[in-house]
Amino acid sequence: MDLNELSQYVIDGDGAAAVDWTERALADGMDALTIINEGLIPGMDVVGERFQQREFFMPEMLVAARAMKAAMAIVKPLLTGDRASSELRAVTGTVQGDLHDIGVSLVGMMLEGAGFEVTHLGPDVPPDEFLKTVEEQGAQVLCLSAMLTTTIKNMKVTIDRAVELEMRDQVKIYVGGAPVTSEFATEIGADGTTGDAGSAVQMVREQLGLAAAPSTSSG
Ligand code: B12
Missing domain, CATH: 1.10.1240.10 (Methionine synthase domain)
Structure with missing residues (x-):
């Protein structure tokens, strides 16, 4: 085809x-x-x-x-698949002001495929909603997305808020979306970034010290 x-x-x-x-x-x-x-x-x-x-x-x-x-x-x-584990939890969403959520929902799906239980908050998520959900879920991973050059600043606002709430050490925060570079990720204090959902999962698993993800296929 x-x-x-x-x-x-x-x-x-x-x-x-x-x-x-x-x-x-x-x-x-x-x-x-x-x-x-x-x-x-x-x-x-x-x-x-x-x-x-x-x-x-x-x-x-x-x-x-x-x-x-x-x-x-x-x-x-x-x-x-059917691999969700009660131990691995991730929260995903797009930062405040940004309505693009297709990419980050793909990242969430791939994390689910790798065994994470994922809470997807969708687009336009304020910093405190992200952090409240991380706290409630006991999530080890927070994935922030932005597709607009005008909204990526809200990634820093979210990370700074995590520091302010003394939560920064308890959760890995990854950022992604078209305007995000690795320099920007480092500058705002994120744990990393990648350009696509597949390598995002690899990065998360490596940083959490988990074994390679089970392979995903159509059948
Ligand atoms: C679809 C779309 C929309 C849809 C979004 C619907 C939805 N539910 O998501 C709608 C129609 C709502 C929309 C609106 C607008 N859009 Co728009 N949109 C797009 C478009 C065409 C595709 C985005 C997409 O879904 N791509 C497919 C996914 C799979 O790719 P992705 O998002 O990049 O995600 C991948 C990676 O980036 C990465 N990734 C993503 N998130 C994360 C997170 C982490 C942690 C990690 C590690 C990785 C990661 O992995 C993903 C999967 O591989 C892009 C153009 C483009 N090619 O990107 C423009 C684009 C992003 N839009 C643009 C613009 C300008 C707008 C508007 C401002 C238009 C307007 N005049 O109103 C509004 C903004 C509204 C708002 N406040 O957000 C511009 C942005 C320009 C800029 N520099 O800021 C773009 C680039 C178009 C262009 N070429 O000008 N848009």
């Missing part, structure tokens, strides 16, 4: 076609991560480029996001 077709469905915002294509590809034995990394994400990248060129506007970006989310819902059970 041609993954470009799936990318095109995302670009067109055709959720029904994206879901149908994904279901057929999985039935054909295609790997869930191939579907995400080589079909859905490249489609979103084109949407972003067209938005930048002013060929696409908010409505196109929104329907594309909906199409991607619909297809992701089909692959989710294959990524998350």
Whole structure:
């Protein structure tokens, strides 16, 4: 099956076609991560480029996001499996003011697949909500996402708040999203960053001293 077709469905915002294509590809034995990394994400990248060129506007970006989310819902059970453990807990979400949450929900799904119980707070999360949830869940890991150059500053606000509440030592805080660099992550006192969900899980497991994650596949 041609993954470009799936990318095109995302670009067109055709959720029904994206879901149908994904279901057929999985039935054909295609790997869930191939579907995400080589079909859905490249489609979103084109949407972003067209938005930048002013060929696409908010409505196109929104329907594309909906199409991607619909297809992701089909692959989710294959990524998350049934491996959640009561000991490993993570909290994920996008910082205050930022409505982009597709990337960080993918990071959450991959962490679930690696055995974490994940509380996903979604987009636009204030610092205290992140930290209250970390406390309540006894989470070892907090993943903060931001996709806007105007909102990444709220990652620092969240980390500074963790220091203020004397929680910084009890939780590893990772940051990510398109505008985040490793220099920025170091500068704001995060424990690390990576550019994609797969390597994010590897980084988290390594830093927590856990063995390699069980492999994720479609079947
Ligand atoms: C879909 C989308 C939207 C959707 C979001 C829907 C949703 N529920 O998420 C909607 C329509 C809401 C939207 C709105 C806006 N958007 Co928008 N959007 C996008 C788009 C096209 C795709 C983002 C996406 O989902 N990518 C796919 C995912 C899988 O990738 P990802 O998010 O990068 O995540 C991966 C990595 O970054 C990493 N990662 C992510 N988080 C984390 C966290 C951790 C801890 C780690 C380790 C890793 C990690 O792993 C992920 C998986 O591999 C991008 C363009 C692009 N190509 O990125 C623009 C883009 C981000 N948007 C942009 C803009 C400007 C806006 C608006 C301001 C537009 C407007 N005029 O109103 C608004 C902002 C609203 C707000 N307050 O947030 C700009 C940002 C420019 C900038 N420099 O700030 C972009 C880059 C488009 C562009 N080229 O201009 N957008």
